[in-house]
Amino acid sequence: MSYEVDGQEIATDEEGYITNLPDWTPELGAVIAKAEEIEMGEEHWAVVNFLRDYYEEYQIAPAVRVLIKSIKKSMGPEVGNNKYMYELFPYGPAKQACKIAGLPKPTGCV
């Protein structure tokens, strides 16, 4: 499968994670979200941006708990909790949000 942004084709793996990380732009993020049937709001972008910042620093996505703690700090406890994260990203804040953020899929027993 692949995504299309401004007439350009962006390659992905079988599950829709982009294979070349520098391909990512916010426009692409929006396209991936659409394919995931997610309408991106301010809260979605806060999660995506945090994941990208964290990835830039550590080359891996944060633990869900670390993500939630940070979002809780920036957006309050109504948004920064596990349940709400799953409302934002029904397939999980780790996997689905990573996909939209253009990051590799977390692997292992997770």
Added chain:
Amino acid sequence: MAPHDMNTDDAPKVVGDPFKMPKIECGASMDTNTYKAAPEHNEPLGFPGELLDNWQEVAIAKIGELAEKNRAFQVYLDTCVKCGACTDKCHYFLGTGDPKNMPVARQDLLRSVYRRYYTFAGKYFPWLVGARDLTKEVLDEWYTYYHQCSQCRRCSVACPYGIDTAEISMAAREILDSVGVGQKYCNEIIAKLKKTGNNLGLNPKALRATLEDLEEDLEDETGVAVKLPLDVQGADILLITPSADFFAEPHIDGLLGYAKVFHAAGVSWTISSYASEAANFGMFIGSYENMREVSWRIRQAAKDLGVKRIIFGECGHAWRVGYSFLNTLAGPFDFLDQNYPIPQHIMEFTSDAIDDGMLKIDKSKNDEFVMTYHDSCNVARGSSMGRQVGGQFDLPRKVMKAVCNHFHDMERDTIRENTFCCGGGGGLLTDDLMDLRIKGAKPRMTALQQVTADHGVTHMAAICAICKTQFSKVMPKYGYEMDNIMSVHQLVANAVILDGQEED
């Protein structure tokens, strides 16, 4: 939080039968396939990148090699008398109704080919003995159905000859790998571990940051500086735990439990960034070499850090490898303190700490939970614990009962040595098999619904990273919430009161 409200009257209520024979449907799950590995996943494991031109010749030779090297494997292929005792023991069969998911049929996928090339009758009268040629269709069928076996060994308990389908399934995957047909999920993960030390791909800097973050949480919660030490030279204990414990829920809550227990017991311990993984996916793919390489990292870390003991965290198949194979794979561990089990399980440590009065416990902290315990297959049928026979069943229950007031077991034939797999073990915990995982979880979920109806059970605990992730994903399909699955040491963490802890 609230589970099914099924307690409308006091009488025991049958919500379903976990052993119910499904309606047989040939080919029901023949199109359920897991993604194949790319060359970059296969090659670091020593396998051909893609399907070899002479795959048939190589695969047939590999069957012969395995039968020659592994006598048990040959016996398993030779001795089945088709008695049928195993047919209804597999959760994937019960969940899908596909007759090829009956353990005997699953074995026969390989047995029929072995017969064709390695038995007298099969060589000359294949039609008489159910022997068949190894064709591409057969190879594809192997790929499909040997990735619908979680290697949980429930069927082997029922087999009067002790035939172990898990061994056959592991061998089949090894044969597939040897001709360049690997599974993406397992092989990508093993390749990642070889690079970073864990399945997640967590580098030392990220691991340190995660642990520091958790230390902050613990101090916020308790007012006590509980440490999660990393790469500490000369620590007494090396903790080997699944990397999911650094990432996922409820796994992380279990890790915090280990930290509290170690703190309360006053021992010095460390995590290693080099061997930051307990899971050993080498076992799932039947590869001795890969299993050994993964295990060897644990030995290396123990030596480099100069520890005296190794303790494993909550990880099912890691404990099977740890308890049953570690010494063969990476021993002798003559440099460790011989007064302790090598390796030891965190449950043994916590159980002893309870007996020795090292833990101050307030059971009421878990009063909101009515608990049951899911025996993870690899712990139940591939290991032991403690000093008594059956300790792998009794110690987790003992620890749970020591920290919880409300505990009820599920039906006897679905627990202990007869436990049902969570539905995601053996390298099947991947999103592309979600449909199979949901169906495979059905017997366990049905047994759980029964104790919910009978005793108001709200939560289930487990000591395996795969089980925890699997249940957090599939329980919502059966009327529970994702956080109705807990780590045993999460319950311990809730109930342990540390010296100097601020109580609210």
